[in-house]
Amino acid sequence: MIVTRVAQELKPGSVVNLGIGLPTLVTKYLPEGITLQSENGMLNMGPPAPNGEADPYICDAGGKKVTILPGGCFFDSATSFGIIRGGHVDATVLGALEVDQNRNLASWMIPGKMVPGMGGAMDLVVGAKRVIIAMEHCAKDGSPKILKQCTLPLTAANQVDLIVTEKAVIEATEQGLILREIQPGSSLEDILQSTEADLIIPEELRG
Amino acid sequence: MIVTRVAQELKPGSVVNLGIGLPTLVTKYLPEGITLQSENGMLNMGPPAPNGEADPYICDAGGKKVTILPGGCFFDSATSFGIIRGGHVDATVLGALEVDQNRNLASWMIPGKMVPGMGGAMDLVVGAKRVIIAMEHCAKDGSPKILKQCTLPLTAANQVDLIVTEKAVIEATEQGLILREIQPGSSLEDILQSTEADLIIPEELRG
Amino acid sequence: MPKITDAATAIKQIKNGDTVMIGGFMAVGTPENLVDTLIEQGTGDLTVICNDTGFIGIGIGKLIVDHRITELMASHIGTNPETGRQMNAGEIKVTLMPQGTLAERIRAGGYGLGGVLTPTGFGTVVEEGKKTIEIEGVPYLLELPIKADYALLHAKVGDKAGNLMYHGTMYNFNPVMAMAANTVIAEVDEILEDSFLPPDSIHTPGIVVDYLVKKAW
Amino acid sequence: MPKITDAATAIKQIKNGDTVMIGGFMAVGTPENLVDTLIEQGTGDLTVICNDTGFIGIGIGKLIVDHRITELMASHIGTNPETGRQMNAGEIKVTLMPQGTLAERIRAGGYGLGGVLTPTGFGTVVEEGKKTIEIEGVPYLLELPIKADYALLHAKVGDKAGNLMYHGTMYNFNPVMAMAANTVIAEVDEILEDSFLPPDSIHTPGIVVDYLVKKAW
Numbered sequence: 001m002i003v004t005r006v007a008q009e010l011k012p013g014s015v016v017n018l019g020i021g022l023p024t025l026v027t028k029y030l031p032e033g034i035t036l037q038s039e040n041g042m043l044n045m046g047p048p049a050p051n052g053e054a055d056p057y058i059c060d061a062g063g064k065k066v067t068i069l070p071g072g073c074f075f076d077s078a079t080s081f082g083i084i085r086g087g088h089v090d091a092t093v094l095g096a097l098e099v100d101q102n103r104n105l106a107s108w109m110i111p112g113k114m115v116p117g118m119g120g121a122m123d124l125v126v127g128a129k130r131v132i133i134a135m136e137h138c139a140k141d142g143s144p145k146i147l148k149q150c151t152l153p154l155t156a157a158n159q160v161d162l163i164v165t166e167k168a169v170i171e172a173t174e175q176g177l178i179l180r181e182i183q184p185g186s187s188l189e190d191i192l193q194s195t196e197a198d199l200i201i202p203e204e205l206r207g
Numbered sequence: 208m209i210v211t212r213v214a215q216e217l218k219p220g221s222v223v224n225l226g227i228g229l230p231t232l233v234t235k236y237l238p239e240g241i242t243l244q245s246e247n248g249m250l251n252m253g254p255p256a257p258n259g260e261a262d263p264y265i266c267d268a269g270g271k272k273v274t275i276l277p278g279g280c281f282f283d284s285a286t287s288f289g290i291i292r293g294g295h296v297d298a299t300v301l302g303a304l305e306v307d308q309n310r311n312l313a314s315w316m317i318p319g320k321m322v323p324g325m326g327g328a329m330d331l332v333v334g335a336k337r338v339i340i341a342m343e344h345c346a347k348d349g350s351p352k353i354l355k356q357c358t359l360p361l362t363a364a365n366q367v368d369l370i371v372t373e374k375a376v377i378e379a380t381e382q383g384l385i386l387r388e389i390q391p392g393s394s395l396e397d398i399l400q401s402t403e404a405d406l407i408i409p410e411e412l413r414g
Numbered sequence: 415m416p417k418i419t420d421a422a423t424a425i426k427q428i429k430n431g432d433t434v435m436i437g438g439f440m441a442v443g444t445p446e447n448l449v450d451t452l453i454e455q456g457t458g459d460l461t462v463i464c465n466d467t468g469f470i471g472i473g474i475g476k477l478i479v480d481h482r483i484t485e486l487m488a489s490h491i492g493t494n495p496e497t498g499r500q501m502n503a504g505e506i507k508v509t510l511m512p513q514g515t516l517a518e519r520i521r522a523g524g525y526g527l528g529g530v531l532t533p534t535g536f537g538t539v540v541e542e543g544k545k546t547i548e549i550e551g552v553p554y555l556l557e558l559p560i561k562a563d564y565a566l567l568h569a570k571v572g573d574k575a576g577n578l579m580y581h582g583t584m585y586n587f588n589p590v591m592a593m594a595a596n597t598v599i600a601e602v603d604e605i606l607e608d609s610f611l612p613p614d615s616i617h618t619p620g621i622v623v624d625y626l627v628k629k630a631w
Numbered sequence: 632m633p634k635i636t637d638a639a640t641a642i643k644q645i646k647n648g649d650t651v652m653i654g655g656f657m658a659v660g661t662p663e664n665l666v667d668t669l670i671e672q673g674t675g676d677l678t679v680i681c682n683d684t685g686f687i688g689i690g691i692g693k694l695i696v697d698h699r700i701t702e703l704m705a706s707h708i709g710t711n712p713e714t715g716r717q718m719n720a721g722e723i724k725v726t727l728m729p730q731g732t733l734a735e736r737i738r739a740g741g742y743g744l745g746g747v748l749t750p751t752g753f754g755t756v757v758e759e760g761k762k763t764i765e766i767e768g769v770p771y772l773l774e775l776p777i778k779a780d781y782a783l784l785h786a787k788v789g790d791k792a793g794n795l796m797y798h799g800t801m802y803n804f805n806p807v808m809a810m811a812a813n814t815v816i817a818e819v820d821e822i823l824e825d826s827f828l829p830p831d832s833i834h835t836p837g838i839v840v841d842y843l844v845k846k847a848w
Contacts, residue, residue: 528750529764529766532744549745552745554744614799
């Protein structure tokens with residue numbers, strides 16, 4: 001549900017970078033005419049290579065052997081992040097540990113526990129024209145992930161544009177988080193209970 | 208004489224950028240194994256194209272149609288000046304309007320008279336490992352060009368390494384200008400009369 | 415996907431007063447058809463960013479001679495005496511800067527950088543009005559990014575995805591300009607209509623190219 | 632002209648304590664023969680600059696597992712759990728930075744720039760100890776150049792002038808590292824002994840390549 005809803009946000013003709021994990025699953029539901037960018041140096045990334053036919057020198061940002069589609073190209077990391085930082089990527093879809101009502105994102109480390117490094121995420125969040133967060137609404141222990149203020153080290157400040165979870169679609173604006181859609185199977189009450197951040201609820205979504 | 212003497216300074220295996228004008232003439236006397244860089248985006252630049260056979264898309268830094276030698280390559284301006292500024296060019300040979308005893312060079316403009324722009328000269332003088340000035344010892348009106356202090360706007364400060372004229376070969380050091388050779392046909396007296404800068408004269412060159 | 419169109423259609427969106435980057439070094443890599451079309455259409459009052467102003471009657475020189483440029487950023491104007499004349503007569507505002515600095519400033523614009531520190535120009539008039547920052551005892555000038563409304567490029571081959579390949583020294587400023595303008599119009603000698611450039615040999619990725627125009631004269 | 636030699640000869644000049652850049656992204660574009668040779672020769676106490684530490688037993692991961700690295704600069708270490716373990720145990724000093732920042736810092740080192748201003752990392756722990764400079768109201772971090780004693784690269788094809796061509800995503804950090812190290816050793820799948828790469832299709836110019844080693848296993 002998260003994945004299909006995110007796919008609807010991606011406009012034909014746009015250049016999109018999908019993060020590792022949940023966002024990668026969006027690939028299957030992409031509309032026609034999306035160009036996928038992979039930060040390790042590829043435009044028009046294609047699906048994983050069929051077994052035994054993989055080119056050992058073409059991988060995606062997760063290290064998985066993939067293909068390149070016709071019209072694609074390869075380039076080095078400085079160019080790749082020039083494309084990203086320079087605003088030539090229309091949207092990035094990323095997972096998150098925490099998001100807050102100031103459009104902050106924390107996604108890259110849990111001090112003392114998990115420090116994989118930020119990889120390309122910090123550049124992507126700052127550079128992409130639109131930052132879409134695709135994540136479960138709550139952490140595995142049930143605690144809220146959409147907070148008044150992030151507690152974990154940030155990936156970037158004030159950059160999140162949209163949050164899509166299995167419960168809600170939330171627009172992140174300078175005025176605050178605006179609830180845009182209640183996902184099928186959820187309810188306003190459910191969302192309010194599982195969200196720490198203040199939500200702006202438009203008239204049409206109030207009971 | 209200037210040109211052949213400069214050519215002796217260029218070591219086989221080195222990468223050299225020759226400026227427009229007098230320095231370009233050095234091309235004919237280059238030792239084997241020199242790689243010429245042209246700042247408009249070429250390594251291993253070759254001689255001018257024979258009449259009628261010029262590739263319209265290959266020119267040197269003066270706009271003249273030239274060739275590329277086997278093993279050469281083309282690249283964009285950002286890469287070209289990365290090669291220059293990053294210290295990957297071993298020597299540059301440039302003309303000059305004025306040079307002074309603080310290793311300053313003025314070569315790009317005469318206020319109110321000639322303002323062609325600095326082109327790539329400022330980057331070359333700062334970036335090349337060795338800056339060799341090839342010029343007539345005096346201006347056309349006979350006034351000295353090797354001065355205590357440059358009067359024209361500088362191309363770069365403290366970067367000149369060697370000055371080769373038809374009268375002298377002068378090493379530019381932090382201690383000052385050291386006369387290294389008296390060119391055939393000239394004399395110490397001739398050099399001292401036509402040079403405004405203080406010259407350090409080694410024992411072996413004194414009368 | 416870029417729109418494949420003719421020069422007149424692509425160029426007519428450029429209005430008087432726009433800022434336009436134009437590729438080329440001594441006219442090699444300058445899109446002559448696009449420049450001619452700007453002149454035909456009467457577009458003027460342009461701010462032009464380019465390496466040099468070509469020659470009288472060739473490349474960007476044509477825009478100078480026809481008084482279409484009111485402001486110019488370049489590294490060299492010596493091969494076109496008319497540029498110097500207009501500058502001295504106060505008819506055109508010219509900002510000259512080192513060629514490597516020009517390349518890095520345009521790159522910074524297109525690559526989302528706030529600026530770069532270069533040693534070039536320190537101790538010269540180029541440092542006027544600029545911040546000097548010392549790194550490990552060496553002074554550098556802080557040079558700021560440059561962007562434009564349009565970039566007019568010339569490449570050898572373009573494919574229908576907009577990917578470009580240059581040839582020889584036509585490469586020069588074209589790739590950095592392709593990244594630094596809102597709208598990119600590329601004149602190409604050849605358009606691959608039914609195939610694509612090899613993905614390992616592309617100099618400018620198609621996603622930044624908005625219009626492809628086949629060189630016609 | 633680079634020296635065409637074997638891995639053992641090229642690698643034995645690297646001494647304990649040297650700073651080494653190694654190309655590759657998730658081991659694609661990492662010179663496995665050169666890494667294996669470093670391990671064979673017992674070279675250690677290295678400062679390594681790379682994007683990521685590959686996987687256990689693959690790419691730079693092998694140097695980690697064998698405790699050859701005492702200091703690491705990278706953007707991602709998550710695919711090799713041993714790196715995180717050594718970091719938490721204080722056995723290795725790790726500096727993590729954004730991937731685009733790493734690329735620009737290495738490029739700045741090789742291109743003679745004193746630094747670049749990037750918006751990436753502002754408002755995060757990445758800004759610690761760095762100068763913030765505001766340009767037109769937007770804050771940027773000043774990121775400094777990185778250089779190394781050696782760069783170990785992997786390319787698809789090299790010619791006898793040292794020119795390199797990459798293929799696919801092996802491109803990544805190799806071209807910027809080629810410019811930023813005193814000595815550059817490139818492992819290539821194929822060496823053109825009697826011909827040259829086409830001049831329009833070269834990714835790393837041969838003048839910066841000191842040693843070419845044919846990939847042997």
